[in-house]
Amino acid sequence: MTSAPVSAGAAPSPASTTATPTSTSSAPVPPPHARTSSAQSSASTASSDPRGQGASSLYALAIQVQDIDGEIALAAELLESDDPAERETAVALIEQFLVAAEHSRGLLLDKADRVAGYIDHLRAVAQFRKTESERLAALAAADARRAESLTSYLINVLTKLNPGATKISLPTHEIRSRKSTSVLIEDEDLIPEDFRKQPLPRREMPPSKADIKAAIASGTAVPGASLQTNTSWSIK
Numbered sequence: 001m002t003s004a005p006v007s008a009g010a011a012p013s014p015a016s017t018t019a020t021p022t023s024t025s026s027a028p029v030p031p032p033h034a035r036t037s038s039a040q041s042s043a044s045t046a047s048s049d050p051r052g053q054g055a056s057s058l059y060a061l062a063i064q065v066q067d068i069d070g071e072i073a074l075a076a077e078l079l080e081s082d083d084p085a086e087r088e089t090a091v092a093l094i095e096q097f098l099v100a101a102e103h104s105r106g107l108l109l110d111k112a113d114r115v116a117g118y119i120d121h122l123r124a125v126a127q128f129r130k131t132e133s134e135r136l137a138a139l140a141a142a143d144a145r146r147a148e149s150l151t152s153y154l155i156n157v158l159t160k161l162n163p164g165a166t167k168i169s170l171p172t173h174e175i176r177s178r179k180s181t182s183v184l185i186e187d188e189d190l191i192p193e194d195f196r197k198q199p200l201p202r203r204e205m206p207p208s209k210a211d212i213k214a215a216i217a218s219g220t221a222v223p224g225a226s227l228q229t230n231t232s233w234s235i236k
Helices: 037-048 058-080 084-161 209-217
Strands: 167-169 174-185 225-235
Touching (some): 058 084
């Protein structure tokens, strides 16, 4: 029996490839078109699957290749038939499905290669952006250091011109000072253990500056520690 050729990448139509064979065996044999209809149904479902987005998508092509492989396996079962017509039909089906499978696999590999190429592109863009972000971060850090240096220089000059000033007004900026106190540890070994936090052994724990600050502020002397006054300036 001669079968009409099928277009590459698609399962052959049962109406154009086979006629329903007449079985001579004792048990009835399902006609080939009934045995191959499942793949065509799966291919139709895959083409409408939102993950596939059409027969040319990577997902749809993969489903199509799997369906064709399944059809080849189904057609191969007819080779065991005692009916020569069914065996002839099986050979024709297998040949057509092999051609379709080769074409579909080629499309799948080409599509997969294009996806891999786009992955390369994304990785290159990511690396470029990472490198650029590191460059910009280094520039930002350098600008911040220069700003701090200029701030120290500006405050030093202005406070020498205005000793004791806590606020300096400029045409478009205002410089204000703020005082704060912090704990200065002069000799940690002299600090009483009451200012060391749990757990034991307490001597291994650093002294609590918060407790020391509270004690000194309340008028209690703490050996080995003292409070120092800090002045910070802000430009607005």
